[in-house]
Amino acid sequence: MRKRTIAVMVMTVLLGGLLAGCSGGKKPSADPTPGGSESPSPKPITFTWLVYDRTEGRVRDDWEIFKEIEAKTGVKVEFQVVSQEGLTEKRQIMIATNSVTDFIQVSTQEGREHGPEKVFLNLKDYLDIAPNLKNFYDSFPEAKALATGPDGGIYTVPILEGDPEGKGFNFVWMARQDLIDKYNLEPPTTLDEFYQFLKVLKEKHPDSYPLTSQSPIGDVGLYTVFGRAFTGIQGFFNLTPGDNKYAFAPYHEGYKDALLYMNKLYAEKLLDPEYSLLTGPQWEERMLSGKSLVTYFWKADIDPMTEKGRTASGSQEFELDAIPQFAADGIQNYQYSRSLVGASGRAVSAKVKDKEAAVKFLDYLVSEEGSNYLSLGILGKTYTIEDGKPMFLKEFGNSPYVPLRRDYGVWYDNISLDNAKARAAWESGLDEKSKAINARYEQYIIPAPKAIVKTEEEMELEKSKLSNLNKYLEQKITEFVTGKTPINDDTYQQFLDQAKKLGADELLNMYNTAYERTYGSK
Numbered sequence: 001m002r003k004r005t006i007a008v009m010v011m012t013v014l015l016g017g018l019l020a021g022c023s024g025g026k027k028p029s030a031d032p033t034p035g036g037s038e039s040p041s042p043k044p045i046t047f048t049w050l051v052y053d054r055t056e057g058r059v060r061d062d063w064e065i066f067k068e069i070e071a072k073t074g075v076k077v078e079f080q081v082v083s084q085e086g087l088t089e090k091r092q093i094m095i096a097t098n099s100v101t102d103f104i105q106v107s108t109q110e111g112r113e114h115g116p117e118k119v120f121l122n123l124k125d126y127l128d129i130a131p132n133l134k135n136f137y138d139s140f141p142e143a144k145a146l147a148t149g150p151d152g153g154i155y156t157v158p159i160l161e162g163d164p165e166g167k168g169f170n171f172v173w174m175a176r177q178d179l180i181d182k183y184n185l186e187p188p189t190t191l192d193e194f195y196q197f198l199k200v201l202k203e204k205h206p207d208s209y210p211l212t213s214q215s216p217i218g219d220v221g222l223y224t225v226f227g228r229a230f231t232g233i234q235g236f237f238n239l240t241p242g243d244n245k246y247a248f249a250p251y252h253e254g255y256k257d258a259l260l261y262m263n264k265l266y267a268e269k270l271l272d273p274e275y276s277l278l279t280g281p282q283w284e285e286r287m288l289s290g291k292s293l294v295t296y297f298w299k300a301d302i303d304p305m306t307e308k309g310r311t312a313s314g315s316q317e318f319e320l321d322a323i324p325q326f327a328a329d330g331i332q333n334y335q336y337s338r339s340l341v342g343a344s345g346r347a348v349s350a351k352v353k354d355k356e357a358a359v360k361f362l363d364y365l366v367s368e369e370g371s372n373y374l375s376l377g378i379l380g381k382t383y384t385i386e387d388g389k390p391m392f393l394k395e396f397g398n399s400p401y402v403p404l405r406r407d408y409g410v411w412y413d414n415i416s417l418d419n420a421k422a423r424a425a426w427e428s429g430l431d432e433k434s435k436a437i438n439a440r441y442e443q444y445i446i447p448a449p450k451a452i453v454k455t456e457e458e459m460e461l462e463k464s465k466l467s468n469l470n471k472y473l474e475q476k477i478t479e480f481v482t483g484k485t486p487i488n489d490d491t492y493q494q495f496l497d498q499a500k501k502l503g504a505d506e507l508l509n510m511y512n513t514a515y516e517r518t519y520g521s522k
Contacts, residue, residue, distance in 0.1 A: 045357050046076045047102040050094070051414045052087040057406025064381070065373045065409055072369070075361045077103075087414075095119055102352045103362070105414040108146040108156050108345050108451075113459055115155030121348040121355060122153035129356060130363035133157065143341045145453050145518065156345030157366060160418045162338030166447030168423060169337050171220055172437060174302055175294040177321035179204070187323040191229065191261065194326055198270040201293050211265060212272035212292035214283040216474055222262065222275060223477050225296050230258035232331045236473060237511055239449040241332050244519075246511040248504050250473070254328060256492050262481045276478045287320075288312040294323075299437060303398045322437045325444045335441070336448040338420070343451060346417060365417060375421040377410040383425055390421070391428040398431050452514040461510055465503030472502055 051059050059081045070076050080101055082090045094100040095110065098119050111120055127134045136157065137144040143158040162168050175197075180187065183204060188194040201210040213222035217235075228234050231252035232241065240247050249255055265271040272278070272292055286292040288309045302320050309318040327333035346365075352358045364370040376383045376390050382404060383390050392400040401422075404410040411422040427438070454462065476495055479485040 044070075044074055044076055045354060045361075046078050047352070047358060047361065048078050048080055049103040049415075050082070050087075050091065050101040050105070051079050051412075052082050052084045054084070054405055054413060056402045059412075060409065063407075063409035065377055068378065069364075069370065069373055073361055073364050075357075098351070100347070100349045100351075102349050102358060104347055104349070105159075105344055106156065106347050107343055108158055109343075109454070109459060111147060111156035111345060111347050112149040112453070113456070115149045115153055115347075115350075116151045118350045120155045121350045121352065121358070122155060123147075123157070123348070123359065123362075124152070124154040126356065126359040127154075130359050132363045132367040133359075136366050140341060142450055143345075146341060146343075146451055147345060148453070150456055156347045157362065157417060158345040159342040159416070160340070160420045161342040162340045162420055162448065163424065164340060166337040166340070167442070167445055168420070168427075169335055169441060169445045170298055170300075171296060171335060172299045172302070172322040172441060173294070173296050173325060174299075174305075174320050175323045176290075177319045178317045179293060180321075180323075188326065189324045190326050191328055195261075195265070195270075198265065198294065199268070202268075202270055205290070205293065208291055208293060209272040209286075210270055210293045212278070212283060212286050212295050213275045214278065214280060214295065214297060216276045216478060217470070220297050222271075222296075222481075223258075223474070226258045226262055227255060229327045229333075230254035230261070230331065232327070232334075234336055236470065237507060239515070241334055241446055244515070246508055246515060248499075248508050250496060250499060250504075254331065256487065257328070259477065259480045259487050259492075263483060263487060266481050267483060271481075273482075276482075284308075299434075299441075300399065300401070302437070303434070304402070321433070322440060325441065333444055334446045335444045337445050338423075339448040339451065340420075341451060342419070371418050371421065373410075374416045375411060375418045376425055377404060377408050382408055382410055386428070389428055390425040392425050394429060398434060400426055400429070450519060452511065453518045454510070454514050458510050458514055461503075461506060465507055469499065469502040469504060469507070472498065 053059055059079050061079065066077055091100075091104065091106065094104070095106070095114055098117075100119060106114075106120075114120060115122060123130070123133060127137075137147070137154065140158075140160070143160075144154065146158050147154045147156045149155055175187070179185075179201065183200065185197065185200060186193075188197040198210045202208065213220070215221045216223050218224060224235055227236075227249045231247075231249050231254045233247050233249040233252060236249050237246055238249075239245065262271065266273070272286065274282075278286075283295070284305070287295055287305060289312060299322065302322065306318065306320045309320065310316050325333060325335060346362065348355075348358050348362060365374060372379075372390075376392075379385070381393075382396075383392050385391070392404065396403050401411050405412050409415060411419065416422060427434075430438070476485070476498075480487050480491075480495075485491055
């Protein structure tokens with residue numbers, strides 16, 4: 001059935017003529033241009049590049065940063081644009097048919113898996129003409145490990161996400177600060193205080209469901225956040241802080257307490273009854289309209305959502321702000337920082353016509369000059385230098401990523417290679433409120449675990465087990481939280497038994513084996 005489905009998908013794409021074909025460290029090298037000289041090649045080169053349209057603004061072919069890059073390198077980029085919803089399927093079809101665009105963003109795992117199959121170019125063969133790439137892999141050994149396939153080839157340039165000190169973070173609990181002030185409430189610091197906090201908001205606003213969630217799972221998911229608060233484990237599988245071993249959160253004795261807590265919130269109508277079904281726009285509408293008053297989400301969205309809420313409500317008093325993070329007694333109250341190296345990276349098609357030119361272009365994009373274009377934009381137009389550090393222009397406001405992505409293509413997903421650089425420039429120009437939020441959350445942030453590198457057999461195990469297990473866990477936890485399945489010793493043991501049947505133990509052993517092999521037992 002799977003083969004038949006893929007075949008139909010591929011045939012549909014082929015008939016539509018949509019399959020892509022080839023067309024055509026820190027300091028820049030002395031010879032950054034594909035043309036092989038300081039000046040652009042007299043013969044222009046065009047490379048195709050798969051991207052998707054972001055909500056902040058559509059991909060444009062006249063972004064000024066790419067005009068600057070073309071003037072420096074002689075390379076013109078031809079974007080092949082899909083919707084965000086269609087990106088994964090498009091990429092999978094391209095990989096399955098070995099028809100990827102000249103440049104493409106893939107997971108580092110996809111790079112390791114399909115690079116040896118000659119889908120992606122082995123960059124290791126070209127490092128002698130790519131000094132910036134070589135410097136990148138030497139400077140970030142974790143990135144090199146994630147980019148290296150089982151055959152020893154290097155197939156991606158992993159994206160940089162976090163600062164080396166492990167301090168940057170993404171998420172906060174946010175609540176209606178105007179209501180906290182109005183009712184003279186103390187922001188909650190414990191799980192019990194959070195429950196009482198929601199009860200007061202419900203009493204004051206009986207038509208509301210004070211707590212809502214943008215998703216049940218994932219980084220901001222309800223199950224992720226409360227699972228961590230009760231067990232100290234982020235997500236279903238992860239390292240426990242201070243312990244170099246992977247754990248499976250439902251095996252922890254506190255996980256059933258997390259289910260009972262969420263069930264109590266649901267039963268008392270403190271939790272949005274549709275939390276498990278909401279789309280992103282529906283979740284946002286609840287927060288902006290006052291149907292919900294508390295959520296866990298990206299800290300960068302506090303200001304934009306406050307402005308939207310003032311417009312939607314017609315009240316300038318509407319204000320969102322961060323409230324403290326909390327955890328159960330005896331559980332470390334933490335949030336992992338952004339990973340230094342991300343799980344995705346830029347790859348080059350093994351079928352690209354001019355391989356050396358493609359590698360030299362990628363090498364330029366990794367250079368300081370090329371990286372600055374993609375992550376910061378144009379000096380004087382999008383950013384300035386203050387105290388030796390880049391900072392986005394104040395005219396872009398506290399949420400500069402919206403105009404930067406829309407108008408300049410800067411810090412654009414599937415294009416930028418160094419999100420850490422962009423975030424540093426953003427945070428350098430934050431207002432006092434945002435700086436205060438960062439200061440309040442500093443106490444919770446600990447360095448993110450390093451990514452593990454899996455063998456082909458381990459990747460096959462994960463592909464065969466993890467998706468079905470995650471679907472089961474999400475479905476069953478939802479049944480527990482909403483009361484469809486009662487929470488008791490018998491039902492919880494049945495839950496664990498089925499998780500084991502679906503591969504929880506096999507995956508747990510695999511993650512620990514891979515981690516120890518990659519980084520050792522220390």
